Amino acid sequence: MKDQLESLIGQMVERGILFDEAVTEFEKKFIKRVLDRSKGNQSRAARVLGIHRNTLSRKIGLYKLENRHRHHG
Numbered sequence: 023m024k025d026q027l028e029s030l031i032g033q034m035v036e037r038g039i040l041f042d043e044a045v046t047e048f049e050k051k052f053i054k055r056v057l058d059r060s061k062g063n064q065s066r067a068a069r070v071l072g073i074h075r076n077t078l079s080r081k082i083g084l085y086k087l088e089n090r091h092r093h094h095g
Contacts, residue, residue, distance in 0.1 A: 050085045053078070057087060 034044050053071065060066040068078040082088055 046085075049081065050087070053081055053085065054087050057082070 031044075053067070056067045056070050057064070060070060064078055064082070065075055068075040071078065
């Protein structure tokens with residue numbers, strides 16, 4: 023896993039991808055994957071990610087990650 027990450031970072035650096043861009047992309051995909059695995063349950067996803075539910079909620083809005091899962095109220 024660490025080696026795969028190393029090589030991915032190497033490729034990104036060579037392509038001139040900006041740090042912020044890389045971090046955003048990683049965060050977005052990481053959160054989306056955890057959300058999918060928790061079937062859109064934000065409380066569970068936040069627990070798995072180790073972040074506060076409000077933080078997760080804000081990031082979901084920011085990255086427009088709310089797709090087929092709509093659990094409000």
